[in-house]
Amino acid sequence: MAGSINKKTGLIFFPAFDWAISPTHPEREERLLYTRDQIFEEGIMDLPQVVEYTPSLAAIHDIARVHFCVPRVEEQITEAHLIAAGAGILLVDEVISGRIENGFSMIRPPGHHAMRVVHGNRGFCNINNEAIMVDYLRSRHGIKRVAIIDTDAHHGDGTQDIFWHDPDVLFISLHQDGRTIFPGTGFTYELGGPGAFARTVNIPLLPGTTDESLHYILDNLILPVLNDFKPEFIINSAGQDNHYTDPLGSMKITAQGYARLTEKLRPDVAVLEGGYAIETALPHVNMAIILALAGLDYSGVREPDYWPGRFKETPERTKEVRRMVDELLGYWEKRDNYKPDPRNIRGNYYLREKEIFYDTEYFVENQVEKLRLCTDCQGYLAIESSVDSTYGRKGILCISIPFSACPKCREEAINLYLRQKGTGKYRYIYLQDKSEDAFMGYNTNNNEEWYS
Amino acid sequence: MYVGVDVGGTFTDAVLLEKNHVLATAKVPTKGGEELLISILEALDSVLRDVDPARLKRVVFSTTIITNFIASHKYDDVALLLIPGPGLDCNYFNFNAKTHILSGAIDYRGREIITLKEEEIEAVLSELALEGFNKIGVVGKFSPRNTAHEKKVAAIVKGRYPDWHVELGSRIGVQLNFPRRVHTTYLTCATYEPYHKFVDSVRQALVKREICADIYILKADGGTMPLDNSEELPVETIFSGPAASTLGVQALIPPRETAVVVDVGGTTTDLALILSGQPLLSAKGARVENRLTQVRALAVKSVPVGGDSVLKCSGNGIDILPERLGMAYCMGGPVPTPTDALRVLELTRLGDEERAREAMNLLGNVLGMGTEEVAEKVINMVVGKITSEVQNMFLEWEREPAYRVWEILHKHKVRPEMVVGVGGGAAGFISLVAGELGCRSIIPRYASVANAIGAAVAMPTLQINLRADTEQGYYIIQEEGFQGSIKNRRSFNKQNALDLAREWLIKRAQKYGVEVVPAEIEIIRQEAFNMIRGWVTTGKLFDVTIQTPRGIIERIGLGEDTLWLDQ
């Protein structure tokens, strides 16, 4: 229980007051201004239950462990991204070392729409702060099983993409129905790759969903699944655009609803994602999350126009939520007896084709993902990716060797990299060897090779 | 000619300066209560002797006696009327005072979200009157953004009880931190009378000696304010002791130096940092007793070891207790102390060598260690405690939160170049501390009256915090509690905000009799945010903090005679 053994809640507040996507973009300097006013005025940082940290910068290497940034990491990020990712890493270190009970990384820019391959900004995100924390935990702290609970109103499609084939990472995303909001994905049938079935759980909610349904889902689906999965570390992608005043989302969650969610979930680290009601929601929701993490009374945190019982669930919505919870629990129970669709299998490989839309810069990326089906490990992954007109007609090849790779998979992946360097088929070729923590790239135009 | 007087708990020190020379110094015991005046007079007389009082340009006082008042709780009870509104439960902050919570709330933009209830206020006041309270602190959450609620409550109090002393949080704690604003307001109420008595003693002393120079008081941030104005904000002067000695060191070492000031006293060692010639301010505000305040103060740390700390065996080791039972053993005291260890190792010439050896043997006999061995162990412990705290201070400074990308990118490591010793017990330890930190060590010639020198060279500082909200069309000058309207809401920009703040600073300076050169005004903070609502700019928010320059009037001549390099 938070605070029970006198350990503190670590806070990193990094509002990036000098960083914006563009002057009038929702992701702008002003976003955390009123949150700052509220938490400073409340004296949160002086509470004996709280300790404030200054973020440090993530290393390029920590980003290359997760992402294939095209052409290089340095060209897809700004310093603000390194600070946002570095904040999560710092809190991970502090929780693992036992110096704090839990932490909240109140940072911008956000990250949960950033996928494994990064050609540009998607849904306000360039790199995935949570995924970087997960792979850092595994590489530096020997942690194996991690759960990410994404409570942003938008589907955490980037995080889903990164851990799609990973049976050791449980990804649960609770969001507004993809038929009504960006990025248009996150349906119940999206359940993860052949070796990681039901380790991706999507809970799409109809617009207007209230605290009541949220907590039904927590109590009857998320908490039982977490209890079965037994993660060593829990990360909450704490987006706040489910709030009833958010201009982008259409949900009806309140600050009290968020506080109780945090209290039940007991994440080791919460990471701020979206939330664009910068005056009416963020100051209250951030306060609610901090107090809940620190085990403090949050009952006084309420929006000026809120009263208990203001939002009531409709009977139809209640019924639909119960049905969906049953459906998802059914998948969860069958998680170890899943047979992949034979139409996706070519010999020893499992194929997946994807079309990824980059909303900020308006272009489409096409991907073919090939997973080696292996009985000894989760298999290495080779991704062909191309974006029309960006790097000429040629695509790129990204090869990822998982942490627990068997020698055979690793050897085959390395040979693929070496062979393709000579064919001239791809513009850039990347090898991400998580088992050896070595990440390299190769430019076929000038035969330059580099480590990230 | 300048005079600096530091009225400490044990001694009152004074110095007389002319240009960059120390003409005279004095150290007399501080007498408490009504006799305070006598101590001040003795110190003044001692440095002024044949000096014509008309030649004095200014006299600056610093004092720790207000801090002592607070520590001994010798003041009338204060009642707090708080308007916290929704949010964190106030009970998490122990205000340690009679507290009433009033209905009402203001939000972060200064908008009223819950109104006050007059009948509730009336009822609370009747209760307080029955209980005999007459000192009231009125503090609202977000009151620096809108002072209306606090002012309304104060007006009701004044209407019913014109004699009561009422302080408003918005004038006293202008930063965004409600609990600290409450504590600061509480202390302002509590110290008002004791401070008034102190100021009275000072005034009488000056009248008696026919001194009509400008009189200032040192603040905890190392600036001064005119004595007459200081009664409005007595808390600014608490904790000015460490500021005095740090400024003194600043005056005694070469400019732009990065130094650690180590003031070794009887049972505590106070540490302060001078970074590139400027004393480091604490990021948030001073801690006074157990109260976290908004009082701007130098970053100082107190380590519970000193020359007279009691040494005691415990198990296989030695404990340094945070208490004093008298002088060091070598000077006739009852128990072994670090000073005895210094004497044995010939790091000081104070006291009797034989008694010092005896003191170490008292410990050594129990632990089965030789005389020198014990002495070395003790010294290593003391030096270890001091150096690790110095390192912590630098780390804390580096880790101070930053909220902008460029601030994080420009954080850098700084390490001290010199350790400067002041205070009675400094001599023996300083070179060892410096050795551990890899710096030079210095004990300035006037180390023992560095605090009075610091007071003498301190300069007046004034600050103005301006908040402007063009969407709502108003601005606030927080120190003055003034709320005005912005006429040209559309075109009002960063420069206008700065100019407005400058205008108010100059006005405030005139009121305080402080000269300001507009070109020298320092900008401490300048924030500007565009407010975008639905892709359209609806207004701008500006926060500006400016102040008159920090610094010292003179440096004391840096010849062989003032700087003693401690080998």
Ligand SMILES: [Zn+2]
């Ligand atoms: Zn979102």
Ligand SMILES: [Zn+2]
């Ligand atoms: Zn394998």
